[in-house]
Amino acid sequence: MNIVVPIKLVPDLVEELVIDANGARLDPTVLRLKLNEFDDHAIEQAILLKEKGAGQVTVVAPDVDGADDALYTAAAKGADRLIKLTGNWQSGVNNHALARAFANLVKTLRPEVILTGVQAHNDLDGAVGPQLAEHLGMPYVGYVSGVAVCDGKVEVRKEFPGGLIAEMEVVLPAVLGIQAAEKPPRYVPISKVRQTMKTAAIEKFPAAELEAGGAPTAIRLFQPPAGARAIMIEGDADAVATRLVEIFKERGVL
Amino acid sequence: MSQDIYVIIEHLRGQVADISYVMLAAARALANANGGKVIAVLLGHAVQPLASDLAADRVLYMEHPAFADFSSDAHQRALERLIKEHAPRAVLFGDTTMGGDVAPWLSAHLTLSLVSSCRALRVEDNALKFVSQICGGKLMAEGDLPGPTALVLMVPGGFKPEQGRSTQPPELTHIDAPALEDLRVTVKEYIEPAVGDVDIAREPVLVSIGRGIQNHDNVELAEELAKALGGVVCGSRPVIDQNWLPTTRLVGKSGKAVKPKLYLALGISGAPEHVEAIGDCEMIVAINTDTTAPIFDIAKYGAQIDMLDLLPVLTEQVAQAKG
Ligand SMILES: Cc1cc2nc3c(=O)[nH]c(=O)nc-3n(C[C@H](O)[C@H](O)[C@H](O)COP(=O)(O)OP(=O)(O)OC[C@H]3O[C@@H](n4cnc5c(N)ncnc54)[C@H](O)[C@@H]3O)c2cc1C
Numbered sequence: 001m002n003i004v005v006p007i008k009l010v011p012d013l014v015e016e017l018v019i020d021a022n023g024a025r026l027d028p029t030v031l032r033l034k035l036n037e038f039d040d041h042a043i044e045q046a047i048l049l050k051e052k053g054a055g056q057v058t059v060v061a062p063d064v065d066g067a068d069d070a071l072y073t074a075a076a077k078g079a080d081r082l083i084k085l086t087g088n089w090q091s092g093v094n095n096h097a098l099a100r101a102f103a104n105l106v107k108t109l110r111p112e113v114i115l116t117g118v119q120a121h122n123d124l125d126g127a128v129g130p131q132l133a134e135h136l137g138m139p140y141v142g143y144v145s146g147v148a149v150c151d152g153k154v155e156v157r158k159e160f161p162g163g164l165i166a167e168m169e170v171v172l173p174a175v176l177g178i179q180a181a182e183k184p185p186r187y188v189p190i191s192k193v194r195q196t197m198k199t200a201a202i203e204k205f206p207a208a209e210l211e212a213g214g215a216p217t218a219i220r221l222f223q224p225p226a227g228a229r230a231i232m233i234e235g236d237a238d239a240v241a242t243r244l245v246e247i248f249k250e251r252g253v254l
Numbered sequence: 255m256s257q258d259i260y261v262i263i264e265h266l267r268g269q270v271a272d273i274s275y276v277m278l279a280a281a282r283a284l285a286n287a288n289g290g291k292v293i294a295v296l297l298g299h300a301v302q303p304l305a306s307d308l309a310a311d312r313v314l315y316m317e318h319p320a321f322a323d324f325s326s327d328a329h330q331r332a333l334e335r336l337i338k339e340h341a342p343r344a345v346l347f348g349d350t351t352m353g354g355d356v357a358p359w360l361s362a363h364l365t366l367s368l369v370s371s372c373r374a375l376r377v378e379d380n381a382l383k384f385v386s387q388i389c390g391g392k393l394m395a396e397g398d399l400p401g402p403t404a405l406v407l408m409v410p411g412g413f414k415p416e417q418g419r420s421t422q423p424p425e426l427t428h429i430d431a432p433a434l435e436d437l438r439v440t441v442k443e444y445i446e447p448a449v450g451d452v453d454i455a456r457e458p459v460l461v462s463i464g465r466g467i468q469n470h471d472n473v474e475l476a477e478e479l480a481k482a483l484g485g486v487v488c489g490s491r492p493v494i495d496q497n498w499l500p501t502t503r504l505v506g507k508s509g510k511a512v513k514p515k516l517y518l519a520l521g522i523s524g525a526p527e528h529v530e531a532i533g534d535c536e537m538i539v540a541i542n543t544d545t546t547a548p549i550f551d552i553a554k555y556g557a558q559i560d561m562l563d564l565l566p567v568l569t570e571q572v573a574q575a576k577g
């Protein structure tokens with residue numbers, strides 16, 4: 001079975017987010033990108049499926065900073081094929097353009113199952129997965145936390161609010177938006193990733209003209225206005241603990 | 255094209271989701287400003303009574319057995335036609351497990367623009383504007399709501415659900431469903447939420463841990479503090495996804511909403527999916543090494559300090575205070 005995992009790199013939220021002079025996007029010169037957390041779960045779920053039965057896992061990434069790292073790491077975890085979509089990603093890309101670019105490539109791979117991360121924290125124009133599904137004429141189910149394949153169909157666990165789960169049947173080929181893999185994404189040591197870099201090859205596929213139609217334009221980015229910020233307690237652990245105990249007493253918690 | 259604002263009513267197992275009322279309130283504010291009407295769209299099977307408290311000028315009710323459970327396939331097909339025929343100014347969906355499966359597909363299919371994570375919509379100089387919250391709550395993005403018809407995925411926070419409820423039943427119009435045979439997505443069964451030893455929604459003191467706890471062994475430190483305080487431990491999604499705490503302890507969009515007297519958030523950044531479930535807490539205290547963490551915007555007290563340093567000290571001082 002052919003499984004394709006299109007991935008996306010997103011701003012690392014641990015870093016300071018700097019808005020560029022135009023105010024419409026993050027300053028690319030100081031931006032550090034990392035693999036979208038939910039894509040990591042999608043890769044894990046793909047490899048779990050591969051381990052349960054025969055299958056080939058192909059991971060596809062846009063050719064941006066950090067893509068090689070993400071792809072080699074996926075290979076070290078068990079992905080078989082790595083593909084980079086080359087094109088002009090510099091101007092910052094929305095999910096509408098990304099989904100169209102993925103669709104052109106994914107068509108040529110003829111997958112039975114496509115796993116995407118259910119969303120990414122910088123999505124402003126909806127998730128990639130359901131758009132990709134439309135371009136490919138496939139059904140889509142997102143917020144998935146479990147996948148089992150059985151003759152021409154998949155059984156998925158879809159999450160609803162409050163912990164309710166629906167067991168659903170989806171006809172293949174299909175696109176699934178992964179919220180959480182059945183097991184926490186595995187860890188691979190850097191040494192193994194380095195080793196993989198020597199043996200694994202990254203193929204290149206040119207993305208056609210990136211079409212952004214369908215995404216909002218004329219955007220202004222800003223930090224949320226500081227509302228009623230927390231009253232900050234200064235000092236070391238002892239000082240903070242002492243003040244917190246006072247507060248707990250005042251509030252009748254203690 | 256009309257100036258009407260359509261709201262796709264989200265409901266599950268006989269109950270309208272709060273986000274539906276929030277969207278009706280947002281739609282009303284827009285409609286009042288641009289002269290359109292608020293039209294609620296209810297897709298369902300034998301759920302007509304759910305229309306009775308929707309604050310809309312009209313409810314379009316589409317009845318079909320295929321809507322008894324949520325199938326993205328059925329909803330996509332039904333709404334595709336409706337949106338094309340009516341061409342409203344905007345169509346609001348919940349940015350949820352249901353809306354998120356449908357609106358992006360429709361956007362690609364109908365080549366209509368889509369805005370997600372939308373918190374607020376407003377009219378300014380005769381133009382419709384959106385404000386979305388992205389990057390885990392660290393950034394806002396504002397822009398013109400694209401025309402002629404914009405699809406919008408709404409997150410909670412802009413309005414209170416009460417503002418979208420009405421005591422006067424709205425006018426109801428039945429509309430025909432399209433053919434919905436051979437669905438490619440079907441619900442087989444439901445797995446009810448696990449029932450744990452405690453119900454975090456009812457606990458008065460919650461010690462809540464996030465990714466800052468770093469590993470499974472450290473969870474013990476939080477357990478000890480909770481014990482000293484007479485509370486229980488709960489956590490954010492990454493902690494539950496690592497199996498460090500059972501799913502019954504998940505606070506947030508995919509878990510439970512909580513309302514304790516004290517919510518002690520340790521190593522939690524305050525992502526929107528977490529924050530939407532702690533708005534009713536009486537007091538939030540946040541401990542985080544990052545001063546820009548959005549959790550400090552909603553906490554009453556905060557400290558920029560390593561939670562792993564604080565935990566043992568605080569546990570001891572709490573134990574002493576209790577004598
Ligand atoms: C559909 C959907 C549903 C979701 N549902 C939920 C949900 O129900 N509940 C939920 O919580 N999330 C949910 N999420 C995930 C959510 O988007 C965030 O990813 C998540 O809330 C982040 O958890 P966190 O704050 O623990 O981790 P992070 O965002 O990684 O934050 C960790 C924080 O810990 C701080 N920190 C690190 N080390 C220390 C230390 N030693 N001492 C003090 N502070 C430290 C860091 O500064 C950082 O602020 C959902 C996401 C999606 C897409």
Ligand SMILES: Nc1ncnc2c1ncn2[C@@H]1O[C@H](COP(=O)(O)O)[C@@H](O)[C@H]1O
Pocket residue numbers: 256258291293312314340342427429
């Ligand atoms: N077949 C329909 N049944 C009910 N409402 C419709 C139908 N078609 C369009 N509408 C919407 O209902 C709104 C109010 O309609 P009216 O009050 O008849 O002008 C219109 O602006 C349309 O968006």
